[in-house]
Amino acid sequence: MAERHIGKQTVIFKNPPSIKATASIVGPKEGKGALRQSFDYIIPDELWGEDSWEKAESKLVRETLSKVLQKGSLSNDQIEYVLGGDLLNQCIAANYGLRETDIPFFGLYGACSTMAESMSLGSMLIDGGYADNVVCMTSSHFCSAERQFRYPLELGSQRAPTSQWTVTGSGAALLTSDQTGPYIRYVTTGKINDMGISDVNNMGAAMAPAAADTILTHFADTGLTPDYYDLIVTGDLGKVGKKICLDLLNMNGIDLENRFNDCGVMIFNTKDQDTHSGGSGCGCSATVFAGHLYKEMMKGNLKRVLFVATGALMSPISTQQKESIPGIAHAVSIHRSLD
Amino acid sequence: MAERHIGKQTVIFKNPPSIKATASIVGPKEGKGALRQSFDYIIPDELWGEDSWEKAESKLVRETLSKVLQKGSLSNDQIEYVLGGDLLNQCIAANYGLRETDIPFFGLYGACSTMAESMSLGSMLIDGGYADNVVCMTSSHFCSAERQFRYPLELGSQRAPTSQWTVTGSGAALLTSDQTGPYIRYVTTGKINDMGISDVNNMGAAMAPAAADTILTHFADTGLTPDYYDLIVTGDLGKVGKKICLDLLNMNGIDLENRFNDCGVMIFNTKDQDTHSGGSGCGCSATVFAGHLYKEMMKGNLKRVLFVATGALMSPISTQQKESIPGIAHAVSIHRSLD
Structure with missing residues (x-):
């Protein structure tokens, strides 16, 4: 029996990985929300200087990675893996956002579960001795998601009371084998x-x-x-x-x-x-x-x-x-x- | 330093996982190709009794999983994880093909690198003691890929000499901690x-x-x-x-x-x-x-x-x-x- 597997679906770590740093960059609406004080940076508008929403989402990924490495005092070449993905077709926010990083990459797709998926696999990579530093991250963008999944924003479609609002933002967690906690x-x-x-x-x-x-x-x-x-x-x-x-x-x-x-x-x-x-x-x-x-x-x-x-x-x-x-x-x- | 990491991007396994069984199901064109003798099953047509190509691709996934478990003499409840994905938007071939399996699932997106990505992560899950049996798998389908990435098939567009033909098929590898090899x-x-x-x-x-x-x-x-x-x-x-x-x-x-x-x-x-x-x-x-x-x-x-x-x-x-x-x-x- 696999020694770190307990019950039906759970893993227990022998060398629990630490979350050394996190970073978050969000859109202007999120920057007016209830948690506005907690984010690292609020972008001024949904395009953030890019010429498409998709490119703005890639920029969110790129800058959030950069921010989490800065906060963790690590450089790209000290990171063994990035694990991440997003909602866009073929996960282009992550693929284009990370293409200049020169870091080995495992692309994930778990829809909005991707952050926990990346942290789950990232933890196993560290606990198992495959890596010392791993970045787990995801992104989404209200405008790119609306265009892809729903209607053109220009239509101004009425939203159902049960509907939700796709967050514009990217979040990253830097997992390490250091004993810093959490x-x-x-x-x-x-x-x-x-x-x-x-x-x-x-x-x-x-x-x-x-x-x-x-x-x-x-x-x-x-x-x-x-x-x-x-x-x-x-x-x-x-x-x-x-x-x-x-x-x-x-x-x-x-x-x-x-x-x-x-x-x-x-x-x-x-x-x-x-x-x-x-x-x-x-x-x-x-x-x-x-x-x-x-x-x-x-x-x-x-x-x-x-x-x-x-x-x-x-x-x-x-x-x-x-x-x-x-x-x-x-x-x-x-x-x-x-x- | 992570004990199982060597060089810049490589992992060496202490308890090398075995590939206990594999399964492959392909489309009719692949079934007339150079490797036709090597596949487990050749479907009679691109729809395989379904009412869309996307559903046929999900069926390829479902049946390939079933086949690899049968060949490995294991049941669904003996598999700790399935790792896989596909080319369709939001990876629906895997998501719908696997939704009735009741097996914990890590969705991946690495485009056509997904088979090696799934085997890489799957190997770490076994070598690291997180699982004893893992299925790594992917799929693609000529017709669903053409519709999504290129032109409607009905157009009969001419293809460039450098272009490639998306394979209709699904392949799976059952990785175990048993010492069977390969x-x-x-x-x-x-x-x-x-x-x-x-x-x-x-x-x-x-x-x-x-x-x-x-x-x-x-x-x-x-x-x-x-x-x-x-x-x-x-x-x-x-x-x-x-x-x-x-x-x-x-x-x-x-x-x-x-x-x-x-x-x-x-x-x-x-x-x-x-x-x-x-x-x-x-x-x-x-x-x-x-x-x-x-x-x-x-x-x-x-x-x-x-x-x-x-x-x-x-x-x-x-x-x-x-x-x-x-x-x-x-x-x-x-x-x-x-x-």
Whole structure:
């Protein structure tokens, strides 16, 4: 039996990797949201000097990598791997954003679960002795996502009350074998979960069952109970999906009410920013983790966090072909210290 | 220093994972090609009973997973992870093909390098003690790829002499901690490499520099010389890219002429199948490895193979925005025995 695998879907680290530094760059709307104080940089407009939204998203990736290396006092040639991806077709935000870095690259696609996926694999690469320094990162961009997944922005389409607002932003975490903390102690890898939801304006409902399944499996595999964590935080379920996830957990005898939140609910002022159910996109959980959550852990306000990024694995083509929306969620268990 | 990392970009395994079984399912054209005897199943037509090419590609994934588990005498619940991806927007071939498997899933995007990427990460998960059984797999489909990347098939567009033919097929490798062999001893992970090629009808030229770079780095990192391998095989450079890769290696003092080939050159009868420069797509290297190469290793005809899958990391959007085509290549060193 694989010595670092416990239960059905969980890995426990022998040499828990540290998150030495994080970086986050967000768009102007995110820069007016509830977590505006926590980001490293707020870009002045959605193009940031580029001539397309896609190129602006690549610039977010490039500059966020540069920022996290600067904060971790490391240069490109000290990084063994970058793991990352994004929502754009063929992951061009990451591919073009990272092409000049000269760092070995593992491209990932887990939709909005990509931040937790990259941290899961990145942790294994460090704990297993394959690398000393790894950058895990993702991005998303409201305008490039709208153009690709929905309607031309110029149409000014009305949004459904259950819809979410794709975050413009990129977040990165620098994982190292140094014993600096915060530490990643467990990861629980999700399975694809399709409950038949087919409303592309309600991604939260499509992803909530995957989130609940991964959270339940994490507790079953580790023997931990919810009170072990100060916060269990999903990626981008939004208000609608968060409620469904809590209900599903309750039905399974787990009450997380007072220690549960969702990055999509946290990032905007949902009352006055007109983002309906909340934020979404790979950049949502990535920037909320790299900005707000990491800083709260470093301040000691959060000692143990279960970070559960959630992804909806459909495409416009699968929707046109009348497919439902599969979801996935990966959990990363982060500890301020190894006490 | 990370104990299993050698040189700049290479990992050496302490407990080399075995490739216990492989499976390959291909389309009708591939089933008339030079390697037709080596595949497990040839589908009767490009739809295979489905109502879209995309759904047929998902079925290729689903059935190839099923076949590799059957050949390895394992059930779904004995597999800790599937790692895979494909070329379709948001990787829907893998996401929909695997949604009923109930196996934890890491989605990857490395364009046509995905098979080697999945085997690289899969090997680390086994060698590191995170899993005992992992399936690494990819797919591509001529018709779904043409629709997405090029023109409607109904147009009957003329193809450039340098163009390649996307393979319809899915290939899978079942990696285990059992000591059955063939063994994966090293992996060399590629960097994104963009030499400014912007002709989307000449992917081989765009990917060749990445392939040459990874091969040169593999030899530099390991201290091995080309005569160590019976075969060094790239993924889908095609005839044009293969020639460029050989030239680049020659310019760097390495002559591979008599032990070098390319899966894209091998899979079709390029003289009479009208595939111009040869095969391409994630499914090209995946099915040639899972079919022909693995069987030749099991027969003892190939003792050591360096498998170097190659990917072009662009999208139609990046092409419309006048970007050049970045390439990447990952190398997996496979040994029939540990002598």
